[in-house]
Amino acid sequence: MAQIELLLPKMGESVAEATIIKWVKSEGEAVKADEPIIEIATDKVDSEVPSPEDGVLLKCLVKEGDVVQVGQPIAIIQTGAAEAPVVAVAPVAATTAPAAVPMADIPFVPAAEASAPIVSGDRFYSPLVKNMAKSEGITQAELDAIPGTGQGGRVTKDDLKNYLSTRGQKPAVSAPAPVATAPSAPAPEAAPAKEAPKKASISVNGNDEIVQMDRMRKLIADHMVMSKHVSPHVTSYVEADMTNVVMWREKVKKSFETKEKTKLTFTPIFIEAVAKAIKDFPGVNASVDGDKIILRGDINIGMATALPSGNLIVPVIKNADQLNLVGIAKKVNDLADRARNNKLSPDEIQGGTYTLTNVGSFGNVMGTPIINQPQVAILAVGAIRKKPAVIETPAGDFIGIRHMMFLSHSYDHRIVDGALGGMFVRRVADYLENWDVNRDI
Numbered sequence: 001m002a003q004i005e006l007l008l009p010k011m012g013e014s015v016a017e018a019t020i021i022k023w024v025k026s027e028g029e030a031v032k033a034d035e036p037i038i039e040i041a042t043d044k045v046d047s048e049v050p051s052p053e054d055g056v057l058l059k060c061l062v063k064e065g066d067v068v069q070v071g072q073p074i075a076i077i078q079t080g081a082a083e084a085p086v087v088a089v090a091p092v093a094a095t096t097a098p099a100a101v102p103m104a105d106i107p108f109v110p111a112a113e114a115s116a117p118i119v120s121g122d123r124f125y126s127p128l129v130k131n132m133a134k135s136e137g138i139t140q141a142e143l144d145a146i147p148g149t150g151q152g153g154r155v156t157k158d159d160l161k162n163y164l165s166t167r168g169q170k171p172a173v174s175a176p177a178p179v180a181t182a183p184s185a186p187a188p189e190a191a192p193a194k195e196a197p198k199k200a201s202i203s204v205n206g207n208d209e210i211v212q213m214d215r216m217r218k219l220i221a222d223h224m225v226m227s228k229h230v231s232p233h234v235t236s237y238v239e240a241d242m243t244n245v246v247m248w249r250e251k252v253k254k255s256f257e258t259k260e261k262t263k264l265t266f267t268p269i270f271i272e273a274v275a276k277a278i279k280d281f282p283g284v285n286a287s288v289d290g291d292k293i294i295l296r297g298d299i300n301i302g303m304a305t306a307l308p309s310g311n312l313i314v315p316v317i318k319n320a321d322q323l324n325l326v327g328i329a330k331k332v333n334d335l336a337d338r339a340r341n342n343k344l345s346p347d348e349i350q351g352g353t354y355t356l357t358n359v360g361s362f363g364n365v366m367g368t369p370i371i372n373q374p375q376v377a378i379l380a381v382g383a384i385r386k387k388p389a390v391i392e393t394p395a396g397d398f399i400g401i402r403h404m405m406f407l408s409h410s411y412d413h414r415i416v417d418g419a420l421g422g423m424f425v426r427r428v429a430d431y432l433e434n435w436d437v438n439r440d441i
Contacts, residue, residue, distance in 0.1 A: 003058060006075040008040070008068050009049060018042045020066045020074070025057045031077065038074065041215060042346070055079035067154070131374075132160050134290065135230050157222070216311045227373045231412040235368045236422045238407045240429035242384050245269055246403040248437045256441050260326055267303060267358060268329040270381055273431035274356055275299050275321040281424040284416060285353050287374040293415050302352035302372060303332065305339045306361075313339050314372060316352040326441065359408075360384065366406040376412035379425065381405060405432075 008018060018040040025037040036048035037057060051057075058078040062068050133143050138160075146163050148155040204210065213221065249264060256264040278285045278299050287294040299321040302314040315335035320328060338344050354375060359367040360383035367380040382405055389402040409425035 002079045004052065004055075004077050004079060005073045006037075006049070006052065006077055008070055008072050008074050010070050017067055017069050018047075020062050020064050020068060021046065022064055023060055024048070027057055027060055029057050031055060031057055040068075046342075047346070049074070051077060053077065053079050129155055129157060129160055132157065132226070135226075136160075136164060214309070214311075216309070220311060223373065224370050227371050230373060231371050231376070232414060233368075233371065233410050234413045234416075234418065234421060235408055235410045236418065236425050237366060237409075238422075238425045238429045240405050240407055241389065241433045242403045242405045244435040244437050245432055246384060248435060248439060251437075252441055256329075259441065260330070262330050262333050264329055265332065266381075266384070267332050267356075268325055269432070269435075270356055270358070270379075271301050271303070271317060271320055271328050271332065272325055273428050274301060274354065274379060276431050277424055277427040278354060279321060280427055281420060283420050284377040284411065284424050286376050286415065287353075288376060288412065288414055296353040298351075298353060300351050300353045302349075302355040303335070304355065304357035305336050308340060313344070313349060314352060314355060315339050315344055315348050316350065318351065354378070356381070360405065366408045368408060369410050371410055371412055376414075376416055377421065377424070378410050379428065380408040380410070382408070 019042075021039040021041050023038050025031055025035075031037050031051040031054070033053050034050045037051050038049045040047050040049060055077045057075060059076040060074075061076065062072075062074050068074060129143075143155065146155050146159055148159055245266070249266065249269070253264045256262075282295055285296045285299060287296065298319055300316050300318045301320045302316045304312050304314050306312055315338075317323070317328065317331050317335070323331065335344070335348065338348075352372065352375060355369075355372045355378040357367070357369050357378065357380050359369075359380045363383055365382040365385065367382070369378045369380045371378050384403050384405045386401050387404045388399050389404060390397055391400045391402070407425050407429055409421055409428075411421040411424075
């Protein structure tokens, strides 16, 4: 009987580790090729790892709750083949269930961060920890000195947060006073150390219900707090006349669905306008790495999608500027449907360079979205409402009923100033207002 090692497979460009959630199969139980044997979770998605061959799960090498590195053996499977030396097999992960996103989509590590494990001396650091350390200005020597509570002394995200909350509070060591032969100026007083922010005390009474955050909600919460901490947010607003878009969509939506076998929503129209505006103002399609600005060559637009659980995930439409409206519509509907049914793969929620969120789908007229790091801007579109508006014509101005919508553009003021952020959202509105009502599908 041959034995093979099952390795933790690679699940995305920036994913270096995963947490073992649950063993689907037990030791001694028969498994079939491509049958899931273990459930894992990364900072991006939940996933199942299938068996590479028919056989028996001989030994589980890791326990539920363990954090395992990509490429690490997680199980030994005994097959019915002739005796052979143990070989390493890394299967491709099966279809996955989403883990997080905020508008948030879940954070991904910039291209500058390697997807392979990062090691300093004998100590491993995940790309997420390294990225957090860089954004906080923590040196490698400082990072190496932080006690780790993870497996094998690994520094976790929580370890880093705890360190940051007490950073700079070490008591100053006083040096012996020199023997002075003449009066000298008094030494300046040392600035008092900043106190860590205190949590508000929460009182609970008998009518309250305490609900534990699920893993996805914890990731969203951490990502949102990190984004507000990293980026100084500014939001610009524009009100757009959507009458041409509404009239055109109403005219073509039935024939579009008959011809293309998919529905035409407003989202593909918004994405097309955003992609065009990014080409005009590429400065919003960027990331910040220290004192460097990374201008993204691809236009990959994430769309915040509400899940049945109440959480959000952000699937990404890659190279949106290279797709026509039909292609964008099919991508939007496919990704949204599979997101709601937990069928997204890890690569489909990675690599976004700009994000769109539709707060209007909940009846909201505008919002102040939080930037999906490491991007530098995000656009929220509000509900389309009929309103009286001034219409300018060569014959004079008059009041008419128009379909109006607010666009809210939040951007990172470190590299996007009011001029760029404001001109960009105005350009998106221009593309929507100047929509050709006679456009062919």
